Amino acid sequence: MEFLTTQLGPLNLWQWAAVLVVGSVAMSSGSKFLKRKESAVGGKLQAASCIGCGWKGNVSKYHRQCPKCGNSITRMSRG
Secondary structure, eight states, X not given: OGGGXXXXXXXXXXXXXXXXXXXXXXXXHHHHHHHHHHHHHHOXXXXXXXXXXXXXXXXXXXXXXXXXXXXXXXXXXXX
Protein backbone atom coordinates (compact mmCIF):
# COMPACT_ATOMS: atom_id res chain seq x y z
CA MET A 1 0.00 0.00 0.00
CA GLU A 2 3.01 2.28 -0.04
CA PHE A 3 2.46 2.99 -3.74
CA LEU A 4 -0.58 5.09 -2.74
CA THR A 5 1.77 7.64 -1.16
CA THR A 6 3.74 8.11 -4.41
CA GLN A 7 3.71 11.79 -5.38
CA LEU A 8 2.24 12.76 -8.75
CA GLY A 9 2.48 16.52 -9.00
CA PRO A 10 0.95 18.30 -6.03
CA LEU A 11 -0.98 15.22 -4.80
CA ASN A 12 -0.19 11.59 -4.07
CA LEU A 13 -2.06 8.66 -5.66
CA TRP A 14 -4.46 8.32 -2.71
CA GLN A 15 -5.44 12.00 -2.96
CA TRP A 16 -5.87 11.79 -6.77
CA ALA A 17 -8.18 8.79 -6.34
CA ALA A 18 -10.25 10.68 -3.78
CA VAL A 19 -10.49 13.71 -6.09
CA LEU A 20 -11.67 11.51 -8.96
CA VAL A 21 -14.34 9.80 -6.85
CA VAL A 22 -15.65 13.04 -5.37
CA GLY A 23 -15.59 14.73 -8.79
CA SER A 24 -17.51 11.96 -10.50
CA VAL A 25 -20.15 11.92 -7.75
CA ALA A 26 -20.51 15.70 -7.97
CA MET A 27 -20.83 15.63 -11.76
CA SER A 28 -23.45 12.88 -11.77
CA SER A 29 -25.55 14.55 -9.08
CA GLY A 30 -25.15 17.92 -10.82
CA SER A 31 -26.41 16.55 -14.13
CA LYS A 32 -29.41 14.96 -12.40
CA PHE A 33 -30.19 18.30 -10.74
CA LEU A 34 -30.02 20.15 -14.06
CA LYS A 35 -32.32 17.63 -15.75
CA ARG A 36 -34.88 17.96 -12.95
CA LYS A 37 -34.69 21.74 -13.02
CA GLU A 38 -35.12 21.85 -16.80
CA SER A 39 -38.17 19.61 -16.75
CA ALA A 40 -39.69 21.45 -13.77
CA VAL A 41 -39.27 24.87 -15.39
CA GLY A 42 -40.01 23.98 -18.97
CA GLY A 43 -42.55 21.24 -18.53
CA LYS A 44 -42.48 18.76 -21.38
CA LEU A 45 -39.68 19.38 -23.88
CA GLN A 46 -40.18 18.88 -27.61
CA ALA A 47 -37.76 18.85 -30.52
CA ALA A 48 -38.14 21.96 -32.67
CA SER A 49 -36.45 24.03 -35.33
CA CYS A 50 -36.53 27.79 -35.90
CA ILE A 51 -37.62 28.97 -39.33
CA GLY A 52 -35.86 32.31 -38.84
CA CYS A 53 -32.27 31.25 -38.07
CA GLY A 54 -32.30 27.46 -38.57
CA TRP A 55 -31.58 26.59 -34.91
CA LYS A 56 -32.57 23.04 -33.91
CA GLY A 57 -33.01 21.78 -30.36
CA ASN A 58 -35.51 21.20 -27.57
CA VAL A 59 -38.02 23.78 -26.39
CA SER A 60 -40.74 23.72 -23.78
CA LYS A 61 -44.23 22.75 -24.74
CA TYR A 62 -45.42 26.07 -23.28
CA HIS A 63 -42.52 28.44 -24.10
CA ARG A 64 -41.89 28.21 -27.83
CA GLN A 65 -39.18 30.79 -28.37
CA CYS A 66 -35.85 30.31 -30.17
CA PRO A 67 -32.96 30.73 -27.70
CA LYS A 68 -30.67 31.93 -30.51
CA CYS A 69 -32.67 34.66 -32.26
CA GLY A 70 -35.79 35.09 -30.09
CA ASN A 71 -38.28 34.33 -32.87
CA SER A 72 -41.42 32.38 -32.14
CA ILE A 73 -40.93 28.73 -33.07
CA THR A 74 -43.69 27.35 -35.24
CA ARG A 75 -42.10 24.14 -36.53
CA MET A 76 -42.29 21.34 -33.95
CA SER A 77 -41.16 17.79 -34.59
CA ARG A 78 -43.69 14.99 -34.40
CA GLY A 79 -43.55 12.32 -31.74
